[in-house]
Amino acid sequence: MSLLKQKDESLIKNNKMIDENGREIAISVENLVMEFKVSKDRIDTLKEYVIRTIKRNKTASKTVRILDDLTFKVYKGERVGVLGFNGAGKSTLLKIISGIYEPTDGDVKINGKIAPLLALSAGFDKNYTGRNNIYLNGAFLSMTEDYINEHFDEIVEFSELGEFINYPVKNYSSGMNSKLGFSIATLIKPDILIIDEILSVGDIKFRKKSSEKIQSMMQEGVTVLLVSHSIAQIRKICDRCIWIENGKLVMEGPTEEVCDAYVENAESGKKKKKGKKK
Amino acid sequence: MFDTIEEKKFLLKQLVKKNLTSKYKDSSLGILWSFFNPLLTMIVFTVIFSMLFGRNIENYPVYFLSGRLLYDFFSSGSKGAMNSIKRNSGILKKIYVPKYMFAISAVCYEFVNFLISFVILFGVMIVTGAPFHWTLILSIIPMGLLFILVFGLGLILAICNTYFSDIGYLYNIFTLVLMYASALFYPMEIVPARIQMIFTLNPVYTAIYSFRECVYGVLPDPFSILYLGVFAFMVLIIGIILFDIYEKKLSLEL
Numbered sequence: 001m002s003l004l005k006q007k008d009e010s011l012i013k014n015n016k017m018i019d020e021n022g023r024e025i026a027i028s029v030e031n032l033v034m035e036f037k038v039s040k041d042r043i044d045t046l047k048e049y050v051i052r053t054i055k056r057n058k059t060a061s062k063t064v065r066i067l068d069d070l071t072f073k074v075y076k077g078e079r080v081g082v083l084g085f086n087g088a089g090k091s092t093l094l095k096i097i098s099g100i101y102e103p104t105d106g107d108v109k110i111n112g113k114i115a116p117l118l119a120l121s122a123g124f125d126k127n128y129t130g131r132n133n134i135y136l137n138g139a140f141l142s143m144t145e146d147y148i149n150e151h152f153d154e155i156v157e158f159s160e161l162g163e164f165i166n167y168p169v170k171n172y173s174s175g176m177n178s179k180l181g182f183s184i185a186t187l188i189k190p191d192i193l194i195i196d197e198i199l200s201v202g203d204i205k206f207r208k209k210s211s212e213k214i215q216s217m218m219q220e221g222v223t224v225l226l227v228s229h230s231i232a233q234i235r236k237i238c239d240r241c242i243w244i245e246n247g248k249l250v251m252e253g254p255t256e257e258v259c260d261a262y263v264e265n266a267e268s269g270k271k272k273k274k275g276k277k278k
Numbered sequence: 279m280f281d282t283i284e285e286k287k288f289l290l291k292q293l294v295k296k297n298l299t300s301k302y303k304d305s306s307l308g309i310l311w312s313f314f315n316p317l318l319t320m321i322v323f324t325v326i327f328s329m330l331f332g333r334n335i336e337n338y339p340v341y342f343l344s345g346r347l348l349y350d351f352f353s354s355g356s357k358g359a360m361n362s363i364k365r366n367s368g369i370l371k372k373i374y375v376p377k378y379m380f381a382i383s384a385v386c387y388e389f390v391n392f393l394i395s396f397v398i399l400f401g402v403m404i405v406t407g408a409p410f411h412w413t414l415i416l417s418i419i420p421m422g423l424l425f426i427l428v429f430g431l432g433l434i435l436a437i438c439n440t441y442f443s444d445i446g447y448l449y450n451i452f453t454l455v456l457m458y459a460s461a462l463f464y465p466m467e468i469v470p471a472r473i474q475m476i477f478t479l480n481p482v483y484t485a486i487y488s489f490r491e492c493v494y495g496v497l498p499d500p501f502s503i504l505y506l507g508v509f510a511f512m513v514l515i516i517g518i519i520l521f522d523i524y525e526k527k528l529s530l531e532l
Contacts, residue, residue, distance in 0.1 A: 036530060037530070044441070044442065044443050045442055045443055045444040046442040046444050046445060046448070047444060049442060098373075098374050099279065099374035100370075100371065100372070100373065100374050100529060101529055101530070102525075102526035102527070102529070113279075114279065116373070116374070118372065118373070119372035119373060122368065122369055122372035122373050123369055123372075123373055125296055125300070127299070127300060127303055128296075128299075135292060136292050136296060138288075139285075139288050139289040139291075139292040139293075140289065140369070140373055140375055141279075141373075142279045142280045142281075142285045142289070143285070143288070144282075144284050144285055144288055145288045145291075
């Protein structure tokens, strides 16, 4: 992740991670803590920094704990769903696992090639044609040139863009954008798939196709970490669930159990609120 | 992600290409500006200053261009790297890409620009009848060392710039001072002997000085090269260490 530590990481990857029972671990999260600094007036110029240091009125910035001592493991080939209400820290967790954020404290170990389907068209250059964007985005997803050349037609065909692949992306509709993004992102043959509510992309036709694509990836034994607010989807896909709230692990176990408890909690929460109003 | 050199090389290539295409996307002359820019400034400076210093300097256009090209690379390369992290914050907040890749790509892009503008230098050398010496090959050494210096400095600036956004303005003033201190358009002889000492401590001037010696067919001074090399690698090491410490916290500051 950083310039100097490159070597250590590749070492971890070569030695497969195996737990006491002999099962291979895909993702291991240990005592994960994530804190964000929030201050009402952030000092972001040198002038302000100097003046405030002299005047000694630097407001101590508040830290907000998004993830608090989170520990769990995902075994290889498992499909794990992450449940939690808005602001529970799910997306932050996925971002840490994908390597975008560095945790404040704790350890995250990844075993295998990871494909985060988080922000599908984040790397697009608006002025580039669809064709050039396939190469650019492929590079962002750490593919090699040969690999993209080989699979280029496959991407174009899957994205259903046809002639539009030669037009700049700025002229695309948002549906076309995400279709292209999805087609590129799913091209990697990953060991671990990180999904944040993207199973609904494009129109009905493409939605079906994309969920079929993800299904077929899963059947090949890919490890899946899925965040979704659709309980039905999680029940359908996952075999184990993790429920986090305020950055803490509330419950971990088989999908049905955790989902039932989660739904019950959500409904009772509603009732409580209603009760208070009365 | 990004475990092999090949993947990084491809990303680098794509990022440099993206910079090249986006820079000239609205101009009708496109990449030709990489030629016109140094050529036009050279003509302006030659017209103005060759009257003042023409007698002291052999082939003023070549003297000016050989300094200007290196200075331009230094200034735009370090500025490009400085802004690279902030400019790509949208990408860095959403997908995992090693952050130093953006800094490297910015410097590489300016280096490509620099190499393109060499055509102008050679063109002017032919037009003014300047001889091509074999020492020209040695100019790779100061160029390479300058590249390392720019990259190291760029890493340091990129970190500072994400924490304090006004570093950019300060740095603009700094590069302006540096330009006047690099003997771009005047001969070193007009500077008082005592102050010349201070000038030679400026690594950009040292790079320009060694480069000019190569162009003018003189073997570059080994002490200057050594000084530049030590300076460049020191800055690079500081840059890498600083970047390594702060890279982790960077995505929270963007």
